[in-house]
Amino acid sequence: MDQCIKFYNALAKYYDDIFPAPLGKKKFALKNIEKGGFVLDIGCSTGETTEYISSQGYRALGIDLDQEMIRIAKDRYKESDTLKFEVMDMKTIAKSFGEEFNGIVCIGNVLPHLGGKSQIKEFLKGCYEVLKKDSPLCIQTINFDKVKREHIKELPLIDGPKVKFERFYSIKPDSDIVKFTGRITDKENNEILENTVDLFMLENEELFEMLKEIGFEKSWSYDDFNRSTYTGNALPLIVEAIK
Numbered sequence: 001m002d003q004c005i006k007f008y009n010a011l012a013k014y015y016d017d018i019f020p021a022p023l024g025k026k027k028f029a030l031k032n033i034e035k036g037g038f039v040l041d042i043g044c045s046t047g048e049t050t051e052y053i054s055s056q057g058y059r060a061l062g063i064d065l066d067q068e069m070i071r072i073a074k075d076r077y078k079e080s081d082t083l084k085f086e087v088m089d090m091k092t093i094a095k096s097f098g099e100e101f102n103g104i105v106c107i108g109n110v111l112p113h114l115g116g117k118s119q120i121k122e123f124l125k126g127c128y129e130v131l132k133k134d135s136p137l138c139i140q141t142i143n144f145d146k147v148k149r150e151h152i153k154e155l156p157l158i159d160g161p162k163v164k165f166e167r168f169y170s171i172k173p174d175s176d177i178v179k180f181t182g183r184i185t186d187k188e189n190n191e192i193l194e195n196t197v198d199l200f201m202l203e204n205e206e207l208f209e210m211l212k213e214i215g216f217e218k219s220w221s222y223d224d225f226n227r228s229t230y231t232g233n234a235l236p237l238i239v240e241a242i243k
Contacts, residue, residue: 037102
């Protein structure tokens, strides 16, 4: 099996151990969505947040490009009229849906995996097109302004009972690309898997300007899912924009 595939299969297997979804994170987007609304969870991974949204009285569709993530989600949660999972490229949502969603959730640092400013802007346009009027787009990404300003080379270690996940950044001078290396240590069999991908470091102000240019009426930025006032000093960047 290809090393990259092995890495992401291992990541899928232990995703919920590595990235548990606290209640505040799962509830964040629902503040501005009326009960019964249709919510799209982009980059849903193993479906924990998607299932929670459905359990709270909403219709929820979770999409992810990774087939193993979606397989786990479908095995773990029973699909129904209000809960669906689908393998889908986030860049194709405008071709796949009409103006039908009452909210979009895109958390888990998905944006940097797109290939640059133009792809990110096209994705955000797609989100705008499939959202109904007065509906929110909720994004969580990395605050790359802080990463570049403080020359951050390593993210906090995640060390759980089953797996250890180490994360490293390597930034070339005067570049918007960071090489992200993830190293998974499976404690059950002592296997170590490592993979490196390029991430695009969109500046915060550029993201805010894109949302405005696309037509989002209002937007707010936060340091965390508790809606703490945005300072630019937190490692996460949480953004909520209303069409």
